[in-house]
Amino acid sequence: MKSRDSKALRAKARRQKKQRVIVTGIGGRLGLALARRLHRKFEVIGVDRRKVKHLPKDIHFERVDIRRRSFEDVFRRQHVDAVVHLNIMHNPRSTDAEHHDFNINGTKKIFELCAEHRVGKVVVLSSANVYGPDPRNPQFLTEDAALMGGQNFDGIRDLIGLDMFCNTFFWRHPEIETVILRPVHIVGQVNNAPSRFLRLKSPITLMGFDPMLQLIHVEDLVGAFERALIPGIRGVYNLAGPSPVPLSYVLAKLGRKPRPMPEIVVRRLLKMGWAMKVSDWPWPELDHIKYVCMVDDSRARRELGFRHTYEIEDIIRDLRTRPLT
Amino acid sequence: MFESLTSKARKIANISVGKIPEETWERILQMEAGQNKYGYDPFGFEPGFLRYVGPPIYFLHKKYFRTEVVGLENVPDSGACILVSNHSGQIALDGMLIGAACIFDKEKPRMIRSMVEHWIPTIPFLSWVFARAGQVTGTRDNARLLLERDGCLMVFPEGIKGISKTYDKAYELTNFGLGFMRLALETQTPIIPIGVIGGEEQIPSVWNIETIAKTAGLPSFPVSPLGTFPLPVKYHIHFGEPLIFEGKPDEEDRAIRDKVKIVTNSIERLLNDGLTSRKGYFF
Numbered sequence: 001m002k003s004r005d006s007k008a009l010r011a012k013a014r015r016q017k018k019q020r021v022i023v024t025g026i027g028g029r030l031g032l033a034l035a036r037r038l039h040r041k042f043e044v045i046g047v048d049r050r051k052v053k054h055l056p057k058d059i060h061f062e063r064v065d066i067r068r069r070s071f072e073d074v075f076r077r078q079h080v081d082a083v084v085h086l087n088i089m090h091n092p093r094s095t096d097a098e099h100h101d102f103n104i105n106g107t108k109k110i111f112e113l114c115a116e117h118r119v120g121k122v123v124v125l126s127s128a129n130v131y132g133p134d135p136r137n138p139q140f141l142t143e144d145a146a147l148m149g150g151q152n153f154d155g156i157r158d159l160i161g162l163d164m165f166c167n168t169f170f171w172r173h174p175e176i177e178t179v180i181l182r183p184v185h186i187v188g189q190v191n192n193a194p195s196r197f198l199r200l201k202s203p204i205t206l207m208g209f210d211p212m213l214q215l216i217h218v219e220d221l222v223g224a225f226e227r228a229l230i231p232g233i234r235g236v237y238n239l240a241g242p243s244p245v246p247l248s249y250v251l252a253k254l255g256r257k258p259r260p261m262p263e264i265v266v267r268r269l270l271k272m273g274w275a276m277k278v279s280d281w282p283w284p285e286l287d288h289i290k291y292v293c294m295v296d297d298s299r300a301r302r303e304l305g306f307r308h309t310y311e312i313e314d315i316i317r318d319l320r321t322r323p324l325t
Numbered sequence: 326m327f328e329s330l331t332s333k334a335r336k337i338a339n340i341s342v343g344k345i346p347e348e349t350w351e352r353i354l355q356m357e358a359g360q361n362k363y364g365y366d367p368f369g370f371e372p373g374f375l376r377y378v379g380p381p382i383y384f385l386h387k388k389y390f391r392t393e394v395v396g397l398e399n400v401p402d403s404g405a406c407i408l409v410s411n412h413s414g415q416i417a418l419d420g421m422l423i424g425a426a427c428i429f430d431k432e433k434p435r436m437i438r439s440m441v442e443h444w445i446p447t448i449p450f451l452s453w454v455f456a457r458a459g460q461v462t463g464t465r466d467n468a469r470l471l472l473e474r475d476g477c478l479m480v481f482p483e484g485i486k487g488i489s490k491t492y493d494k495a496y497e498l499t500n501f502g503l504g505f506m507r508l509a510l511e512t513q514t515p516i517i518p519i520g521v522i523g524g525e526e527q528i529p530s531v532w533n534i535e536t537i538a539k540t541a542g543l544p545s546f547p548v549s550p551l552g553t554f555p556l557p558v559k560y561h562i563h564f565g566e567p568l569i570f571e572g573k574p575d576e577e578d579r580a581i582r583d584k585v586k587i588v589t590n591s592i593e594r595l596l597n598d599g600l601t602s603r604k605g606y607f608f
Contacts (some may be wrong), residue, residue, distance in 0.1 A: 056450035103514065126474060135446040138466035139368055208449025212369045212456075291446060294367075312363060 018043045020080050021229065024066055024110065025051035026059075029190045030125070030218060034084065035059055037222045042229070045074060047087070065146030066106045082121040082229055085110050088162065090192070092155060092282050093297045099158040107162050111169055121177040123228045126240060128184045128214075129156055133293035136321040137213070140296035141303055143182070143236045153284035168238070179228040181221075183239040184295060188218035188255075188310075188318055189325070193285060197318050198254060203217040204269075207260040209290045210248045216241035217310035217318065227304045238295035241308040241315070247289055263290070345383050349429055351472055353379070354429075357403070358436040358459070359424065366474075368467070369435070369456035375428070378458050385418070386425035389557055390523065394426045395599075396564035402433045403513045405472040405506060408479040411498055412487030415547045416555060420479060423519060426562055427477070438471055439479040453506035465508070472512045480505045482585070489533055489545030495525035496596050497543045498589050503581045506588070509583075511574035516517065516568035520595030523560035526606045528553060545590055558606050563595040 019042050025031050026046030032054065038044050039056045046055060049065040064071045066087055074080075087110075089102045107124070114122050131141045132149030147164070150157040169178045185194035194215070197203055216239055224239050251258050261269075266286060273279030287293075300306040310318070345353075353375060363465040364373065386392050400406065413419060424437040440463030446452040461467050473479050481487060482501040490499060509516050532548035538546035547553075568591065570584050 121403060135452075135462070136443045136464065137462075138464045139461070139470060140466070142466075206449070208451075208453055210369075210453045211454075212365070212367065243363065243365075244367055245361075245363045245365055249365070 010121040018105075019082060019229075020045065020078060022074060022080055022083045024048070024083065024085050024106075026061070028086060030186070030221070031216050033189065034222050034225055036219070037219075037226060038229075042082075042314050043227075045080070047071065047074060057144070065069055067102070068111055069203045072113060073110070073249070075113050075119070080117065080119050083114055083119055084225060084229070085108060085122060085124045088125060088159070089097050090159075092280050096101040096154060096158065098229060099155075100161065103158045104165060104321050108239070111166075113177075115173050118121065119176065120231070121179070121229065121234075122166075122169070123179040123181065123225060124162075124166045126166070126180050126272050126285050127183045128182045128293060128295045130163050130182065130242075131293055131295070132156070133211075133291035135291050137175060137291060137292055137294075140294050141238070142296045143238055144297060152287060153282065170234070177232070179234055180236045181224060181228060181239055182236065182295065183216050183221050184214040184223070184241065184293075185216070186221055187215050187315055189322065190218050191324060193281070195319070195324070197289075198256075199248065199324065200222075200256065202257040202259050203251065205247065205251070205258045205260045206263045206264055206266060206286065206290050209263075210246045211290060211292045212244040212287075212294060213238040213247050213250060213317055214242075214294045215312070216308065216317050220306075220308045220310050223309070224300065224304065224306045227306055233304060235299075235303070237300040237304055237306070238297045239300050239306060240297040242311045243325060244294055245300070245312055250312070252317065253312070254320055327410040342520040345379055345429070346455070347432075352432075353428060356436060359476060363576075366459075367470075368438075368461045370438075370459035371457050375458040377430075378454070382421055382425050383429060386422055386429060387460050390418075390422060390560040392422050392426060392523075392562060394430050394562050396566075397426060397431055399517055399564040399565070399566050400427055400431065400435055400477070402435065402477060403516075405475050405512065406477050407472070407509050407514050407516045408437065408477065408482060408519055409505060409516055409592070410519035410521055411496070411592055412481040412483045412524075413490070413495075413521065413555070414555070415488060415528040416492070417488050418527070418555065419505060419521040419524045419560075420481065422560055423479060423521070423562060424458070431464065433453075435477050436481045440468060460569050465504075466507055469512060469526075472508070472514050478514075485544045489530070489578070491513050491531055491533055491547075492525065492529040494598060495529075496522070498593060501585050501589055503578060503585060506570065506581050506585050507574045508511070508566055510570055510572050513569075513571075515569050516588055518565035518591040518595060520542050520563040520565070520592050520599050521560065522563070522599040522603060523558045523606075526558045527555040556607075559608055560605075561599050561603055563599045565591050569602070 021042045026048045027048035027050040039059050044059045046059050046061045047060055087241050130147045130149045131145050147160045150160050166180050175306045187195045267283050270283040365371050367467050375547045427435045427437050447454050482505050483499045486499045528549050530546040530549045534546045
């Protein structure tokens with residue numbers, strides 16, 4: 001009997017030792033993947049303004065917009081150890097004003113609350129796209145590279161603003177461990193532009209262009225988030241998966257039938273499609289299948305201990321065999 | 326139908342363009358050029374792609390210019406190195422021929438990487454062909470990365486000035502840039518000087534009309550009495566012994582220029598030796 005008691009006590013102690021993590025934007029596919037990974041190790045509180053299904057049972061879910069007053073209650077109720085901020089909107093059809101309001105004001109609110117309630121760590125999802133594809137890019141961009149993504153593409157300016165805003169927290173609140181992750185194209189069970197593009201049966205490509213591409217599987221990204229929650233880790237980290245390959249290689253291995261077209265034609269078609277609301281592809285994003293935008297993730301591998309587990313073959317198998325559910 | 330057509334095209338190409346010997350080809354495919362397990366290096370180079378660009382280059386190298394290569398053993402089989410050469414010929418074929426020499430003539434083929442202008446990646450097809458054939462967009466970071474990955478980098482510190490000089494200045498070196506020396510000092514890479522002979526005679530220019538070049542947006546507008554098609558001159562490529570420099574990469578220009586002077590001197594020596602030993606322009 002006694003041993004059983006002590007076992008229960010120990011189990012209870014272990015439960016109590018669990019760190020409490022808020023995951024904002026838990027309803028997204030990345031949020032769900034992260035929740036599934038974290039919920040055994042951490043006490044996860046999920047926050048989203050959308051309805052969320054299929055969450056693990058032990059996750060406490062709070063349906064609230066992070067910009068609202070009531071969001072603060074989540075912090076007031078219990079001490080929070082860390083916040084993973086995924087609540088970032090990318091909807092090409094929403095206006096820039098809406099994007100800026102939701103993404104930047106929301107992030108500002110998060111950081112304010114973290115400072116007020118002495119949360120030790122904030123992990124923010126940014127993207128390697130903030131560097132922007134450009135013919136003058138070095139083959140691998142380091143974390144110190146300028147964020148030039150907005151030079152041709154307005155739709156990403158809010159994300160650059162967000163990344164910069166988070167950067168200011170390294171000196172504004174040095175007591176908070178801020179981690180900014182800038183992953184390359186995330187693929188797998190996510191509904192983003194690169195995944196959707198690679199899922200097309202016969203994707204349109206630009207004739208005469210075949211840039212090198214870095215992909216990261218969503219599960220590897222989740223692993224990086226897990227590493228980022230380790231106490232003591234702070235800073236900006238680029239994340240890339242396996243060694244880069246050309247776009248045509250990925251499409252060929254996926255068994256897709258690319259339709260190469262002259263760039264002018266594709267641009268016109270996309271603009272027309274956008275105007276008629278049959279296409280949701282912002283045409284400046286074509287630069288991603290034209291120029292390189294690859295990152296050097298050696299810092300993440302060195303300091304964060306990040307390792308990718310999905311090689312190109314695994315990513316391709318995933319994209320081929322698992323449709324987006 | 327297309328297969329038979331392409332095979333026919335290949336047959337014709339092999340006859341007229343010069344077939345790369347089977348064993349040379351084997352060695353090229355097996356060369357170590359920093360490619361990952363998918364067969365590409367991070368810059369997009371794919372050794373198998375030389376299948377398409379190799380034969381015409383082989384033809385120019387062996388049949389048309391009949392390049393004679395001296396001192397190829399100075400190029401190491403592995404490890405980073407910087408090849409520094411004089412630049413000449415209105416149309417810069419010297420880089421291509423140095424690359425061909427290192428790939429086709431060397432016992433253990435060595436892929437030579439060179440840096441291309443920033444606008445190359447913006448041009449359809451060119452961007453793709455250049456990347457697959459091992460050319461790299463010219464940025465300082467890329468050069469450093471290439472050398473860190475034990476690549477063999479070829480530079481022409483004279484730049485466009487070297488190509489467009491008129492025939493009266495043949496085999497005179499114009500002003501050398503200093504960037505390559507700083508890079509070599511920073512990465513502690515040996516420099517291999519190269520003297521290319523023959524390029525000056527392929528299109529002997531007597532006049533560079535700068536006003537036309539400027540209005541047309543061209544780097545130069547050479548006037549050549551013998552036409553603008555490269556003549557079948559004989560190329561001689563002389564590889565010098567590796568030079569190793571020590572010092573700080575961020576020194577004053579004056580100090581760096583002294584070191585560059587050593588390189589230019591050795592290239593001049595290679596050029597003089599080559600010029601005295603050659604028998605004629607076309608032999």
